[in-house]
């Protein structure tokens with residue numbers, strides 16, 4: 001390095017010496033001709049030396065040339081000394097200029113070499129750059145230089161690419177629009193052109209590049225070519241692209257969210273959704289499928305890209321029959337890149353028919369089961385990123401939210417509508433107040449109370465709406481309910497359209513979700529009418545009760561005083577009055593009897609002259625109802641009114657007690673305030689007066705009747721006693737007559753017999769027959785008397801009852817029958833016969849009579865057949881009398897003993913009277929008898945506490961029965 005430098009220095013000095021020598025030679029040759037050129041020659045030598053050499057060679061040339069000038073050309077010639085001033089100045093100038101020039105040259109050379117150095121360093125750097133493709137283009141765009149970066153990025157080696165046109169890096173679409181030439185144009189005109197865009201590598205793959213094209217010009221500004229700096233930005237670009245997609249998707253999500261919140265209806269939201277999804281994902285098809293309730297079918301609710309008529313109609317089956325079905329089944333987003341290669345499920349015809357080959361589907365959630373499926377599909381081959389899936393799921397979530405909200409909004413709306421119609425449908429006032437008592441909500445019925453529109457009332461409290469006293473009362477109640485936290489039912493008074501209304505209000509504390517009382521809910525029912533009706537009902541009840549009390553008093557056969565008292569008590573509980581009275585007039589005596597109450601200080605039970613109460617004529621000429629609103633205002637007053645006025649009475653009501661238009665008395669009422677009696681009061685009083693008049697009249701009549709009845713009773717008792725006495729006397733008489741008759745009859749019989757026995761020879765046949773007839777008549781008479789005696793004995797004798805064996809009695813009676821054998825009668829006794837309670841001889845007599853009749857009253861050509869049997873427990877069969885008897889003696893059971901014959905029978909009209917004494921239906925000739933037999937039967941049985949009767953059909957026979965108490969219980 002040092003050697004090179006010294007040889008370089010040697011060469012420079014040689015140039016200086018040579019140039020100086022040549023300049024001296026030329027100057028010596030031409031100086032005689034042209035002296036002025038001498039300096040120029042030497043100067044040229046200096047310049048040349050410093051140009052080609054360096055500062056040193058310049059200085060050496062300057063030195064050598066100065067010596068030559070001083071020696072050869074400045075006086076003294078051929079001497080190195082310079083004597084003249086001129087010569088000194090000239091030489092000095094020469095030296096100075098030469099040194100300066102060589103210095104300048106040296107500086108220039110240094111600068112040049114530095115430039116060269118830096119240029120070289122730059123070139124090396126450019127060539128070494130890896131990340132950037134940096135190359136030069138000539139004016140036509142052909143590639144002139146190529147660096148490592150360019151080779152790496154574009155894939156060409158320098159050898160391959162130098163001389164080629166740079167348009168080979170552009171993609172087809174850029175080439176089509178002449179973009180490369182256009183870029184050059186802009187760079188040429190504006191100095192540079194920067195862009196980003198797709199470029200093609202040698203292997204045909206594309207990359208995203210950031211490019212700067214710069215025009216290169218020379219110092220004069222003429223265009224020399226272009227430099228191009230290119231950087232590959234694919235990864236960057238992808239990230240950016242990704243980001244942009246994300247942003248777009250996020251924007252779409254936000255947009256949908258906003259739309260969903262805006263309260264748009266569901267169908268519109270779905271339509272918007274499918275459009276937005278298709279746009280955002282850059283897919284042609286989007287669909288919203290709703291899972292129908294039966295869960296085996298999905299309905300295309302909204303869609304884009306599909307044939308429009310399919311929306312709302314097309315269905316897709318679930319399970320592995322469709323992507324959507326599989327999505328539901330799989331319960332996760334499902335991505336399909338090529339439906340034709342799908343193995344997990346069969347693609348739906350909807351997808352196939354539209355040529356959709358790829359897509360994503362996600363679940364739209366619902367409240368178990370899922371609501372449906374959201375799908376986006378494309379007919380292009382493409383891949384889907386996780387972002388795409390997330391985006392679609394995001395959209396589906398918004399939809400789910402919106403659907404849920406729509407459903408709950410609908411439910412809410414429905415329940416609101418229901419509430420509204422319930423609220424408005426009721427006639428009850430319904431309202432909600434806050435803690436301050438301000439109305440928050442109310443129905444029309446409630447608004448009506450205030451006579452104002454609902455919105456005029458909301459926000460106001462009762463003090464702003466109602467009179468202060470009423471509002472204060474309501475407030476007090478509300479405050480109590482909210483403090484205690486307990487519901488109450490209260491009656492509240494409200495003045496409404498001028499009249500007072502009573503409301504029955506149920507008020508409940510109203511709580512927020514945490515249970516704090518934030519107001520109250522009230523339901524108020526207008527019960528004014530009900531109250532009025534209740535009061536009317538109460539009065540009408542009282543009225544009715546009063547009338548009923550009077551009726552009852554009549555039925556209880558109470559006295560007029562009691563009736564009047566009862567009526568007054570009732571009346572004064574319905575009509576407010578201070579004094580009341582019921583007065584009876586007796587116009588015959590001119591007296592008034594106070595039945596109940598008081599009038600003019602006359603009290604019940606007192607009797608006063610009518611005139612002490614009122615002049616007679618005023619009584620008689622009066623209207624049935626007299627109402628004086630104010631006694632004090634009368635110009636003249638009856639004594640009673642005068643008295644009452646002093647007692648403080650003002651109103652007076654008198655209602656006449658009329659019986660068949662005849663005045664029998666008065667019902668009077670006094671009250672201590674004027675005009676006290678309403679028309680209703682008057683109606684009640686008059687109603688009660690009418691009833692009272694009837695009742696009093698009835699009572700009086702009944703009293704009269706009772707008197708008559710008592711008198712009659714008295715008379716009957718007296719007469720009966722007389723009759724009984726007469727009867728007894730008669731019976732005694734009959735008995736004694738019968739008894740007394742027997743003695744003469746005996747003597748007659750005895751004498752007739754004696755006559756027959758002793759004097760029959762003396763008598764002819766007629767005489768003898770007379771005697772026989774006398775005897776027979778006597779016998780008959782004796783029989784009659786005997787019977788009569790028996791009969792009267794029967795009613796007189798004391799009868800001791802015992803338990804009797806009926807079989808034994810019947811047998812005994814049969815044995816006494818005289819005609820039994822003569823008539824060849826057949827008597828059948830049906831066993832068993834019970835024991836009865838009776839009197840032995842009497843019962844035997846009774847049966848003898850019945851049995852002998854049963855044999856007797858049979859035609860002579862017929863064999864009498866008699867049947868006797870007992871019927872246990874049968875009673876009352878003969879009619880009411882029997883029943884009555886039975887119940888009277890029902891302590892013991894009864895039996896009926898029947899005696900049945902096959903005789904002539906008894907006509908119905910005679911069946912009763914044959915039991916009387918001496919009643920016979922036939923002549924003595926056909927059926928002899930005394931007519932006492934059945935009378936004895938009846939009397940005897942009755943004395944034993946029993947009854948008799950007969951059932952008979954004429955010509956067929958009769959059945960007599962006697963009913964007796966039995967000792968044997970029915971088995």
Ligand code: ADP
Pocket residue numbers: 849853854855857901903904905906914919920921922927928929930931932933934935958
């Ligand atoms: P007498 O048998 O003495 O005539 P009763 O008093 O026994 O008197 O009977 C009164 C009348 O009742 C009888 O005259 C008869 O006409 C009628 N009579 C009584 N028993 C029977 C009977 N079993 N069948 C038909 N008639 C009868």
